[in-house]
Ligand SMILES: O=P(O)(O)O[C@H]1[C@H](O)[C@@H](O)[C@H](OP(=O)(O)O)[C@@H](O)[C@H]1O
Ligand SMILES: [Mg+2]
Ligand SMILES: [Mg+2]
């Protein structure tokens with residue numbers, strides 16, 4: 050059923066419109082990088098930056114969601130003030146009928162707008178976005194001398210996250226990756242995956258990670274002894290250190306990693322709500338490092354102070370949890 054269809058469940062419409070809204074935010078993010086005026090400001094620290102792309106993407110996402118779902122509660126990473134200066138333009142998602150096949154499980158078909166809490170991360174991977182920009186203005190080509198990876202590849206860590214919660218649970222989500230396909234100049238950039246837990250998932254093919262290996266994906270910029278102890282306890286065959294909470298979960302969905310381990314209080318509800326919903330729609334699991342469900346009520350603390358553990362579909366999440374050392378779990382108390 051098309052999301053525009055009158056009888057479509059509200060949750061299906063929110064997911065369907067959010068795909069178009071996230072794709073539009075991806076255009077804004079790419080345009081600002083192209084113009085090269087990022088307007089970088091520090092938030093809590095020099096490691097916690099915000100760019101004009103974060104602000105403009107958030108304005109476009111939240112004003113559109115507010116217009117079409119005014120009774121829902123919308124929480125964006127970049128706070129209230131970043132939404133105020135409206136240029137009067139509100140993106141219209143209803144014209145985009147590219148999304149089809151969204152199915153909603155019976156227990157979610159009657160969810161009311163007032164029950165929805167929408168967690169928005171307008172640009173996940175700001176550090177990688179700004180580093181790629183720095184590389185460009187300093188004329189780096191190919192492998193970046195300071196980073197040891199190709200500067201352009203950092204752009205692949207950037208995602209736009211729109212997560213939908215009902216009853217404090219992640220139930221729907223959209224992950225847009227604006228620089229997907231950057232390796233093929235001239236090709237269409239960007240891809241978007243969406244899902245409803247217990248319903249359908251779509252937008253990109255799902256691939257299981259390889260047998261006979263255990264590939265862990267984790268932080269590239271917030272390591273600690275606790276983070277590394279948790280990783281070592283799983284005896285991985287490979288560790289991929291990358292940016293972006295959304296990007297790490299995409300790696301689980303496309304078979305590049307078996308598990309995402311982040312034994313640190315670094316990420317927030319807007320980093321995990323959308324990835325959790327899409328991952329669980331695809332058969333995976335996301336919990337905190339103790340194995341507890343992450344709450345997404347409007348009044349939930351924004352910080353995920355007890356870490357993140359996410360397993361690809363078909364992996365034994367409980368077995369991973371059992372291997373996490375007790376001192377790691379003790380270090381990450383709520
Ligand atoms: O939206 P941003 O601020 O880029 O989100 C951050 C997360 O908050 C942070 O936890 C992630 O840290 P790691 O790279 O160490 O996983 C960062 O990548 C972004 O997702
Ligand atoms: Mg984020
Ligand atoms: Mg962000």
Ligand SMILES: [Mg+2]
Pocket residue numbers: 097098126175
């Ligand atoms: Mg941020």
